[in-house]
Amino acid sequence: MPPLVVAEQQDLLPSTPGKFKTDHHLHLRLHRHHRQLRRCFASTSATFLWALFLIALTASYLSFQGLLSSGNRLLAASWGGIQWEKQVRVSAQPRRPAGLSVLVTGAAGFVGTHVSLALRKRGDGVVGLDNFTPYYDPSLKRSRASLLRVQKVFVVDGDVNDARLLTKLFDVVAFTHVMHLAAQAGVRYAIENPHSYVHSNVAGLVALLEASKSANPQPAFVWASSSSVYGLNDKSPFSESDRTDRPASLYAATKKAGEEITHAYNHIYGLSITGLRFFTVYGPWGRPDMAYFSFTQNILQGKPITIYRGKNRVDLARDFTYIDDIVKGCLASLDTADKSTGSAGKKRGPAQYRIFNLGNTSPVTVPEMVSMLEGHLGVKARRREVQMPGNGDVPFTHANISSARLELGYKPTTDLRTGLKRFVKWYLSYYGYNRGKSVH
């Protein structure tokens, strides 16, 4: 309120309590007051109108900006629209009686590509999802996605953290299964980029579980855990019932967290869950960040390779598992998964919760693996042996696969030498003999 008005109003009050001024005097003062009030009101309403005008102008500017940015978002988004929905629907459609309809995350990844192709080959419907992170050469991921395109598997370019996208996918398709393979992989990279592991392996997993539990029908959920959850466990071979509470890397810790998180969703919402602990998976179209792959590249380029050694110069060993065996384990997991018991976020009864080791059951030391590569490549490696840095590695892995054998009929058939031979053949056909792309 302007000070003038305040003063006038105060004038109207008895100057001395209990004693009133004369009527005439009062009348004059009232008249003067009304005039001033009118003037004041006129100028206030003009100010008010101006303010209103400015607010309206700002609001329209902001909504125009909003329109522009949402337009830009729509332009930038690689998903959505009638055509897109049609592609998703067609790709998800099984081509055999009682075929599955599977959402495969990480579809342009190593395991994701192979699993998607195998599902498509036997007539299941597959929709891929991949965000093509540049953790390793994204052009390799694009090539894998091209393979999928040729086989009529549609890959959505998107992130599992995108809740709107996931909701849309589940609106468009009643997926019977989710095969969740998208992850930040690699044990040692967690030292460099810890947050990427939390983003993909924890937040991304939760986003996908949220969408899955809200879906109607709820899909059965199969996902990739890791042999690294055994961490400092030294009881060999590793069984599913062994301790997994001593992870040696953040990667392992996020995978272990995933096992606990999926359990909670199983318990609360009745989601059918199968977690697969993969043991150092290798093969054609593999991951360039893994030792067998980067060693091949370095050997061919005449560069030295670094071989880690454990305490007391003990060789490190891995239960290297060939991709085709892993694919069989994945498909068997999908086929034997019970239906989820809930729907649209409500549990209707207890649901299946399983964890399986998918390994090869015959560990091979890293120097032996290098010798096999040398044999297939016909080139001697320049070996540089160093003490294993304390950045998350474990000295050895060895899977006990009795449970998977019993319940999935899982039976690995490819030994490391045979599998590496197939890998080298693919590598040479893809990169050529003396070339190779930079690994990261």
Ligand SMILES: O=C(O)[C@H]1O[C@H](OP(=O)(O)OP(=O)(O)OC[C@H]2O[C@@H](n3ccc(=O)[nH]c3=O)[C@H](O)[C@@H]2O)[C@H](O)[C@@H](O)[C@@H]1O
């Ligand atoms: O089994 C698993 O759970 C994990 O297997 C692999 O992890 P890792 O076994 O460490 O595979 P590589 O990175 O290929 O290493 C294999 C072996 O080679 C050794 N290595 C690695 C790199 C190197 O330069 N030199 C070297 O000696 C490692 O210490 C290890 O013993 C994958 O990278 C993980 O994503 C997966 O979850």
